[in-house]
Amino acid sequence: MRWSQLFIPTLREVPAEAEVVSHQLLLRAGFIRQLGAGIYSYLPLARRTLQKIERIIREEMERIGAQEFYLPALHPAELWQETGRWTEMGDNMFRLKDRTGRELCLGMTHEEVFTSIARNELRSYRDLPQLWYQIQVKFRDEPRPKAGLLRVRQFTMKDSYSFDLDANGLEKSYRLHEQAYRRIFDRCGLEYTVVQAESGAMGGSESEEFMVRTDAGEDMVVSCACGYAANLERAVSCLVPITDDPAERSPELVHTPQQKTIQEVSEFLKVPKSRQIKSLVYVVESKPALILMRGDHQLNESKLSRAMETDQFRPATPDEIRDLFGADPGSLGPVGMQGKGVAIIADLSLQNRRNLICGANRDHYHLLNVTAGIDFTAAFYDLRRVEAADPCSCCGRPLDIFKALEVGHIFKLGYKYSRSMKATVLDPEGKEVPIIMGSYGIGLERIMAAAVELYHDEAGIVWPRSIAPFQVLITLLGTQENQKQLAKRIYDALNQMGIDCLLDDRDERPGVKFKDAELIGVPVRVTIGKKFEQGKVEIFCRSQRELREVDADEALLEIIRALGD
RNA sequence: CGGGGCGUGGCGCAGUUUGGUAGCGCGCACGGUUCGGGACCGUGAGGUCGGAGGUUCAAAUCCUCUCGCCCCGACCA
Incomplete structure (x- = not known):
């Protein structure tokens, strides 16, 4: 092509609204223009790059035997009501009504639509497995679009869905996708890490994310030289063991005037934070819960969600806390709270600990010599947020934590959609069984933006050859x-x-x-x-x-x- | 949704505190001189100062409301 005939509106100056490098450079180099918050127009150069990305994706999807579809972006509400996600998706879903008042939405993802085809057409185990994919626009009404192309309200996704007879089949489809994804990101020239991830509102069990390390990203990734890598939401680590005073003592009230934070109490009583119990109060599905952490640890709310098997929770208000405990935050603890209608759950790091310190449920007082299992009981879960340099649970070396951008995500969905939407086949014995599913996504514009984040210098973008315009x-x-x-x-x-x-x-x-x-x-x-x-x-x-x-x-x-x- | 910031020619900004009828750089058009790292000279076009209402002799500037965008937080398949 001749430059004189191409529309490449380059900019000498950086538009004021662009903060992250990929946004600045894509604007300046004439790839994109903004239409609204989280809504972008793709100009000819961007089209060329995105088409190259698409082509790589198509080739790799075909290579694993996946078949391309093209489904609607406009969905009737009934479909989403069937799986409960019409409600579950909340404000993140764009909703609209047609002229007769029928409710519709703009698709955020396509499990429902693909499953509706599967249930109508797949009859027999002989029809399985199926790998179906499309490259489609998705709409998500993000609470806060940001960072140029990294978090937007309309974007293009390659999404695929696998339909198998059993867990072995799903495992196979899942691994095929993992391999295809590795090849896709390799061919796009990205450096990435595959991490264990949460499946969130997608449902399902196993899930991995493909992450590109960049400070422009919004996720935190924990990784180790041994190969262990996980999203911070579900990362685990070892603890350096702590030896407590083995003596058998009873709780002892101690006056701690104005000492509220773990830090203050630690200095006041001259006891390390790791020997204190941090007491957090949450309201979980409208019932109060006392959550106990080691003094120097942070709660990981994703882990709390998994432990409680719900995402309906929030920190309690100061008033609620006073009503329940008779004291303000800063003086709370589990002792004496049994049988008062407050669920007590504790992090594993408190199990078998002795002679710890916690709030006395009386302002300006703490208790010494509190022993888990004797002075209070609790249900123990892993609730702790991993910190940088914690020992790796696989090999013991210190863990690294960094910011990253999610460019791909693969899920084992299991039966969530096939059960709710009644997508079944007859197995070899003639028995009707639900299809087991997986779903797999790649964000196209994110690949483009990630490449710019990864490869640029003061002068501009340095495209990997495979996706250069x-x-x-x-x-x-x-x-x-x-x-x-x-x-x-x-x-x-x-x-x-x-x-x-x-x-x-x-x-x-x-x-x-x-x-x-x-x-x-x-x-x-x-x-x-x-x-x-x-x-x-x-x-x-x-x-x-x-x-x-x-x-x-x-x-x-x-x-x-x-x-x- | 909470906190903060910003809306003035296509882009980047000044002017707002202290009201007096809009300016700079880049870009754009035309003419000339240039031509290996975002040229120079001259001429010129382009703005109801985000919108609505109000105060005032007079509003970009003060007041009220409203819309949009950005950042932090909350949220996030």
Whole structure:
């Protein structure tokens, strides 16, 4: 393509609203424009990059035998009511009514629609397995869209769904997807980590996320050199053992005036935080619960959710706490709370601990010598948030925690949708059994944005070759006829070889062409200019920022070689 | 939803405290000189200052309401 005929509105300055690098560069390089909060238009360069991503995805999905569909984005409410997600999705779902008042929504994901096809058409175990996918627009009314393309309200997703007879089949479909995803992200040039994840509102058991490490991301990933990696929401770690005073003592009231926080009590009583009990009060499905953590630990609410088997909970208000405990936060504890209608649950780190310190449920007082299992009882769960440098539960080495962006997610759904929507087949014995399902998603624009986050410099974007909008840019500086002819020859030859090539034939000064070239990030640039008089052209590799002078006759060969580097 | 910030030509901003009828840089158009790292000179176009209402002789500026966008938090398949 000729630059003079392409719409590439580059910007010299960074638009004020762009904070993260990928947003700034994609705007400046003329890939995207914003239409509203979390709503973006994709201009020709972005289309080219996204189409390359799509193509890679299609090839890899076909490779595992998946079949492409194209389903509606507009869904009748009844479908979502069947699975309960019409309510469950809450305000995150865009809802609308048609002219007759019928309720509809814009699809956030397509389990319901794909399952509705499956239940109507799949009759026999002989029809299984099926791997179905599509590349579709999704709508989510995010409470807070942000960071350019990283969190938006309309985006493109490759979503696929597997339908199997049994758990073994699901395992197979799931692993096929894992492999396909690895190949997709490898081919897109991304560095990523596969982490154990929560399945959240998708339902289901096993789930892994494909994460790209970047500070622009919103997730926290815990990882270890041994290969262990998990989303912070479900990460586990070991604890350095603590030896308590073994003596058998009874709780002892101690005056702790104005000492409320763990820190204050620790200093006041000269006792380490790890020997205190942190008491948190939550309201879980409208019933009060006392949650006990070690003094120096943080509660992980995802783990609480799993332990309580509900996501309906919130911290109690100060008034509620006073009514229940007769004291304010800062002086709370489990002793004497048995049988008062307050559920007591505790983190595993408190199990078998002796002679600890907790609030006395009386303002300005704490209790010494509180022993788990004797002075209070509790249901124990893993509720602790992993901290950086905790020992890895697999190998004991210190864990690393970093921010990351989720670009893909695979789930074993199990029977959640097939049961609620009655998608069944007859098994070999002629018995009707529900289909077991998996679902798998990749965010296309996120791949594009993640690549920019990962690969850029002060001058602009440095695209991985596989998803660059063009692979080669011919920067024509000279105005002489023979230079133009050379440019044209190279351009035609590359096109004939199927190499995407952009010819900068604009009537612009060299400086402008060079700056724009680096901004849009094309991997290989050929400059035809003043060196041409000595029969030379220049080849510039964007990633290494390396300039090579080569004979004009060899230009084509050298370009191909540069692409291979 | 809570907290904070910002809306002034296409982009980046000043002007708002102290009301007096809108300015700078970039970009854009035309002419000329330039032409290897975002050129220079000259001329010019382009803004009901997010919107509505109010105060005032007079509002970008003060007051009320409202809309939009960004950031932090809450939330997040």
